[in-house]
Amino acid sequence: MKKLTSVFQLLSDETRLRIILLLAQDELCVCELSKNLGVSQPTISKNLTKLKDLDLVIAVRREKFISYRLKTENYILAYTVDEILKNIEVYPQLVLDQKQLVDNRGSLIQCCSKNKENVNKGIKND
Amino acid sequence: MKKLTSVFQLLSDETRLRIILLLAQDELCVCELSKNLGVSQPTISKNLTKLKDLDLVIAVRREKFISYRLKTENYILAYTVDEILKNIEVYPQLVLDQKQLVDNRGSLIQCCSKNKENVNKGIKND
DNA sequence: AGTTTCTATAATCATATACTTATATAAGAA
């Protein structure tokens, strides 16, 4: 049952759920995730590695960037994402994350170093 | 998202999954779970309390015993149990647990103190 | 080559988790 319990373990962390729900919208690189979620680069990177180790995402290098895409083969992950998206208004933090993603689209030519203005400030007790 | 992540957290532990899958078969008391799963009474009790705190099970006192019943309102729990049961042969430990439950039926008049013979010995790397 | 940008990893720390042993509580039986 190790695989099963490990998947649940990954889904039990708010930061990882936020990453997953953004990746459900689009393939994104580490720095885009970091900026849109307002979470440090090492934290994003580490969590993506965990997701990749369980084969829930795949990494593709695109020139300077490494882009991560959500995989849909795992039924628990797929079901969870579907159900959350159906009722996303229940999770204000996730709604804000998605909004940030839309607002920042295209403004990430200089992905991480410059353009520090539009970072996600987060929501308490979501 | 606290409720959501907490549910996943509870599902991420093998002992709790085993408890849940036995309760999916029938309402059971602490000592029956302890004996059928080969897990200590305090461990069962503590995990049942956690499940109860998130409203995933309900406790009913029946004379000397306290019987626990799985609730079905939580969609993640319900889906998880359904999917596991559909492919239960993938999880030998769970198959063994279910077998223990059937084999021990009715033999638990003296639930915990006596009748130590048929305890579940467990399976490695399930 | 040297610099910048993007990503990964290591070290550290604080907190959370899960189990064991021992003990307390609660209910029924003698």
Added chain:
DNA sequence: TTCTTATATAAGTATATGATTATAGAAACT
């Protein structure tokens, strides 16, 4: 009431987890 049975909880320990800071590696640009 005293004893037994069933359950809950507390204390202690070992391990796991998640974040931060600092640093290393990898690719593109000057």
